[in-house]
Amino acid sequence: MKVSLAIVATLCIVFFSFQQFKIHSLKNDLKILASKQQEALQKINLGSDKEESKKEEEHYELALAMARMQTYMQKLHFAGQNENWKLAQFYTHELEETMEDIIAHNVVDEGQEISGLVKTMAFPNIEKLEKNIESENKTSFVKGYQLLLRSCNNCHVASKHEFIKITTPKTEDFINQDFK
Numbered sequence: 001m002k003v004s005l006a007i008v009a010t011l012c013i014v015f016f017s018f019q020q021f022k023i024h025s026l027k028n029d030l031k032i033l034a035s036k037q038q039e040a041l042q043k044i045n046l047g048s049d050k051e052e053s054k055k056e057e058e059h060y061e062l063a064l065a066m067a068r069m070q071t072y073m074q075k076l077h078f079a080g081q082n083e084n085w086k087l088a089q090f091y092t093h094e095l096e097e098t099m100e101d102i103i104a105h106n107v108v109d110e111g112q113e114i115s116g117l118v119k120t121m122a123f124p125n126i127e128k129l130e131k132n133i134e135s136e137n138k139t140s141f142v143k144g145y146q147l148l149l150r151s152c153n154n155c156h157v158a159s160k161h162e163f164i165k166i167t168t169p170k171t172e173d174f175i176n177q178d179f180k
């Protein structure tokens with residue numbers, strides 16, 4: 001009787017210890033699973049972050065910024081022709097801001113560093129033009145304006161868009177603005 005009681009007790013102890021061991025290893029499994037889930041979630045988040053910033057780059061509307069510059073160049077011409085230096089400074093400043101925006105967005109188009117080209121080819125001519133306008137002299141203005149205009153077209157050639165040719169506007173008849 002005593003012997004069988006001892007056997008039952010031993011069996012109980014063994015069984016209990018085994019259950020404890022199982023609980024312990026299950027807890028460990030849970031921990032591993034939880035950390036794996038965390039990792040997977042982080043990867044998904046990182047992935048979507050990357051996707052977001054990629055989209056940002058792709059989404060820079062270069063043609064819209066260019067169209068804005070074309071309009072400013074057109075208006076700048078008429079402001080200068082009318083010796084309206086305040087208005088000329090205004091449009092030069094708008095051109096400067098648009099170029100700064102292109103530069104800040106690190107635009108790459110078909111493998112070409114558009115922002116870098118804008119910075120080296122055109123931006124320095126904005127600063128020159130600003131100085132020319134300060135002198136309030138039409139000849140000096142035209143010189144600065146033509147230099148900037150040439151850099152627009154030179155950059156179109158450099159960036160394989162030589163078919164976009166910007167010219168000096170001829171008449172302000174069709175523009176709904178008074179430049180005097």
Ligand code: HEC
Pocket residue numbers: 062063064066067069070073095109113114115117118121122148149151152153155156159161164166
């Ligand atoms: C990187 C050098 C670079 C400079 C500097 C530059 N452009 Fe451009 N321009 C481009 C590229 C590249 C495109 C084509 C954009 C595209 O593919 O969406 C373009 C497109 C254009 C377009 C076509 C969009 C339209 O609405 O018709 C115009 C206009 C234009 N540029 C005007 C100008 C003017 C004006 C200047 C100077 C004040 C200028 N660009 C300076 C590279 C340049």
